[in-house]
Amino acid sequence: MSDTKKCDDHVLHKSRRKVLKGLATGIGLLAMPGREASASVWEEFFQKHFRELSKDELKRVIARLEKDYSKQYGKQVTVKTTPAIEGVRYGYGLDLSRCIGCRRCVYACVTENNQSRTPQIQWIRVIQLNKEKGVDLSYAEHYYNPATVPEKGHFYMPVQCQQCEKPPCVKVCPVQATWKENDGIVVVDYNWCIGCRYCMAACPYGARHFNWAKPVIPSNEINPSTHYLGNRPRQKGVVEKCTFCIQRTREQPGRYPACEEACPVGARKFGNLLDPESEIRYLIENKRVFIFKEDLNTQPKFYYFYAT
Amino acid sequence: MKILFFARPKLVLLALASVVCLSADPVYAVRVKEFDRSGKLTVTEMSAAEQQPQTSYDIKNRPKEKAFAVPRPPFTEGMFPCSQCHTYMKPNPQQRVLTEYHTEIVLHHAEGQRWCTDCHNLVNRDKLRLVSGELVDFTESFRLCGQCHGDKFRDWKVGVHGKRTGDWNGDKQYLLCVHCHNPHDPKFKALNPLPPPDRPGKASH
Numbered sequence: 001m002s003d004t005k006k007c008d009d010h011v012l013h014k015s016r017r018k019v020l021k022g023l024a025t026g027i028g029l030l031a032m033p034g035r036e037a038s039a040s041v042w043e044e045f046f047q048k049h050f051r052e053l054s055k056d057e058l059k060r061v062i063a064r065l066e067k068d069y070s071k072q073y074g075k076q077v078t079v080k081t082t083p084a085i086e087g088v089r090y091g092y093g094l095d096l097s098r099c100i101g102c103r104r105c106v107y108a109c110v111t112e113n114n115q116s117r118t119p120q121i122q123w124i125r126v127i128q129l130n131k132e133k134g135v136d137l138s139y140a141e142h143y144y145n146p147a148t149v150p151e152k153g154h155f156y157m158p159v160q161c162q163q164c165e166k167p168p169c170v171k172v173c174p175v176q177a178t179w180k181e182n183d184g185i186v187v188v189d190y191n192w193c194i195g196c197r198y199c200m201a202a203c204p205y206g207a208r209h210f211n212w213a214k215p216v217i218p219s220n221e222i223n224p225s226t227h228y229l230g231n232r233p234r235q236k237g238v239v240e241k242c243t244f245c246i247q248r249t250r251e252q253p254g255r256y257p258a259c260e261e262a263c264p265v266g267a268r269k270f271g272n273l274l275d276p277e278s279e280i281r282y283l284i285e286n287k288r289v290f291i292f293k294e295d296l297n298t299q300p301k302f303y304y305f306y307a308t
Numbered sequence: 309m310k311i312l313f314f315a316r317p318k319l320v321l322l323a324l325a326s327v328v329c330l331s332a333d334p335v336y337a338v339r340v341k342e343f344d345r346s347g348k349l350t351v352t353e354m355s356a357a358e359q360q361p362q363t364s365y366d367i368k369n370r371p372k373e374k375a376f377a378v379p380r381p382p383f384t385e386g387m388f389p390c391s392q393c394h395t396y397m398k399p400n401p402q403q404r405v406l407t408e409y410h411t412e413i414v415l416h417h418a419e420g421q422r423w424c425t426d427c428h429n430l431v432n433r434d435k436l437r438l439v440s441g442e443l444v445d446f447t448e449s450f451r452l453c454g455q456c457h458g459d460k461f462r463d464w465k466v467g468v469h470g471k472r473t474g475d476w477n478g479d480k481q482y483l484l485c486v487h488c489h490n491p492h493d494p495k496f497k498a499l500n501p502l503p504p505p506d507r508p509g510k511a512s513h
Contacts, residue, residue: 085477088477093468095468100496100498100499101501102499102500102501102502103501103502103503103504104502106502106505107502119506120505120506122505125505142504142505143504143505143507144501144504145501145503145504146501147500148498148499148500148501149498149499149500149501150498249476252477252478253475253477253478253479254475254476254477254478255474255475255476256472256473256474256475256476260473261473263471264471264488264499265471265488265496266469266470266471266472266483266488269467269468270476271476272476272477279466279467279468279472282466282467282468283468286468287468307463307468307469
């Protein structure tokens with residue numbers, strides 16, 4: 001009796017191990033693209049990290065992405081990989097004495113950077129603050145919606161990625177899918193991101209946004225001029241953020257970021273921190289400047305200032 | 309008598325010499341005192357030769373401002389050139405309430421101290437007039453505004469006041485002051501805000 005039981009246990013034990021092994025292999029196989037999946041899905045699945053791609057591999061990746069996006073949105077989409085310009089470190093200035101909180105920048109950014117319309121993703125958040133309390137976030141409101149702005153007794157502070165010199169989001173990424181480029185822009189490789197959202201928890205500015213669902217962008221609203229590390233269409237399950245319009249600003253000559261161009265009061269300033277003649281250097285040297293949450297030592301390159 | 313007579317030419321010469329010496333601008337060596345950040349005093353002697361020659365400050369012959377790329381000024385439709393009406397009118401410098409034309413202009417810009425012809429030239433109406441008497445085009449109106457608003461003008465030139473678009477590392481497009489500020493009523497007008505973001509949980513997945 002006891003022998004048979006032992007024998008049964010033995011058999012059962014062995015078979016459990018086998019079952020578990022089989023299950024693991026099965027699940028692994030399920031996670032892989034099916035046999036009927038197109039070649040591009042296989043290529044995407046085995047794509048290397050952006051910074052480890054060789055020149056030829058990168059060429060193939062870009063060709064694949066351009067083909068996929070063009071097919072998806074029914075128009076020619078280009079994906080650039082323009083590298084950082086040498087001797088450039090971008091800095092952004094925002095004049096709090098001018099901003100009236102009209103949110104023109106928010107929607108210019110959405111259009112330029114192909115952000116999902118439903119579910120809604122917006123890289124810029126404009127918060128309304130109390131003039132008497134100053135920059136005190138316990139009095140912040142970002143759902144304000146009066147007939148006209150500015151409202152009496154309030155001032156407005158748009159918050160977006162501060163392109164930190166010591167970015168906490170980069171520090172926590174377990175797979176190095178996000179990093180700081182040589183021109184100071186913090187970028188994300190959407191094909192390497194695993195969607196763990198550690199970076200969102202680490203960012204003290206709420207500047208990172210997660211694609212909870214497949215992003216929906218009407219094909220007539222897609223911006224076809226894209227950058228691999230910037231505004232190319234994203235997929236479900238990845239994190240995205242402001243890149244100082246990398247697809248514009250890395251060109252020579254490079255246009256100002258879309259938010260800067262959209263601002264009706266000229267509160268937004270952009271330039272090269274390493275150029276002593278640039279407007280960003282002028283305002284840092286001549287105006288009252290503060291950086292947001294300075295005590296966290298993230299060292300933002302986004303400078304709020306008061307021109308008056 | 310004789311001694312006095314001989315002394316006179318010498319006196320005249322001395323007087324002449326002193327006049328010549330005083331009338332020519334004498335340049336002296338100067339001591340420049342400076343305090344550095346730590347509070348230490350440094351004194352440097354500058355000889356007469358090291359000093360920069362003083363240039364005169366001539367408001368009529370000031371070096372011209374560098375050209376700023378600006379779009380066409382926001383004229384009211386059909387108004388410009390002003391001379392199309394004003395050539396047939398006798399200039400009237402009298403300060404008065406306008407009843408026939410330009411009645412829509414309500415001056416709300418230091419109105420107690422200002423009148424049309426402080427900025428608009430009385431004779432050639434297609435030009436603006438600086439305090440110095442210099443006439444400037446409407447496309448250069450920033451020079452007119454800059455006479456009083458020097459701090460804003462300084463910031464505008466480097467692109468910190470006002471909207472500047474174009475290429476951050478190339479050609480830049482400026483706007484005139486009057487593109488954002490009505491010169492007769494310069495306060496920036498309130499705008500309607502674009503819709504606020506969706507509240508969490510609103511979107512259905």
